[in-house]
Amino acid sequence: MQHLTYAVKVLGVLMLTLLLSSCGVNEVVVEGRFPSPLLDKLPVTLGVYYKPEFREHEFFDEATTRGESDWVVKTGAAQVQMYNTLLEGMFERVVLLNELPRKDRVAEVGKQAVDAILVPEVNELQYSIPTHTKINVFEIWMRYRYELYSANGEQLADWTMTAYGKTPTAFLRSAEAAVNLAAVVALRDAGANFAVNFEQVPEVKLWLENTADRRATP
Structure with a gap:
């Protein structure tokens, strides 16, 4: 009886392993090039604070059938890269901050205080992949929220902007490449x-x- 129980357990483990391996997860770490804007730089020193959830941002699409795979798309590092390039092209000086300043302490770098602090975040995200639309197109729509603070932590502005990316997989080697390009x-x-x-x-x-x-x- 003990031998039979052990055999049933082993069989169950094997079946579970086969089931998990058949599903799989498609993981995409977004990578791309982001050009610097061709603008006259604003004569201000801008502090930038990226929250951990922004730096590590990703979205997950769970498979709905056994024949599909889950998707994990990691955008955090690419977002930080894009915004660093963008802001350095827009402002006279950009300073990356490890935390938001308290209202009783001005954010300073050396002896020079920043003029303001920008905090971007992903406010909303929608997407579609071929398993949703039944065509070889990946789309992503994002709403960003931006908060601008004074050097002592008082909010100056709060606004949102949207972004959209779409690319057909027909011209790329894989669905992963299409996902990456749409995100870029x-x-x-x-x-x-x-x-x-x-x-x-x-x-x-x-x-x-x-x-x-x-x-x-004066």
Whole structure:
């Protein structure tokens, strides 16, 4: 009887192993190139704080049938790369911060305080993959939220922008490559939208004007 029980356990483990291996997980770590914007740099020192969930951002698509695979798409490192390149092309100086400043302590780098601190985050994400649409196209839509703080932690502005990326798998070697390219296109779109619209946000425009006036005052 003990031998039979042991055999049943072994058989169960083998069946579970086969089941898991048949499903599998498609993992994509997004990689790409992000050009610097061709703009006149704003004469300010911008601090940037990336929350852990932003640095490590990923999304997961769970398979709905046994014949499909799960998807894990990791965008965090590519997001940080894109925003670092973007902001360094937009501002006179960019400083990466490890934490947001408290209201009783000004964020400083050396002896120079930053003029403001930007905190980006992914506010919403939608996507479709071939198993959803039944065609060889991957799409990703993202809504970013941006918060701008003064050097002592008071909020100056809060706004959102969207980004969209789409690519057909027919022209690429694999679905993984299509997923990666769609994500890269979405990130580039996010960067372009930010660069074009940043100074148009009313609260941001007011902050830039006040900063310029303060510096012009003897």
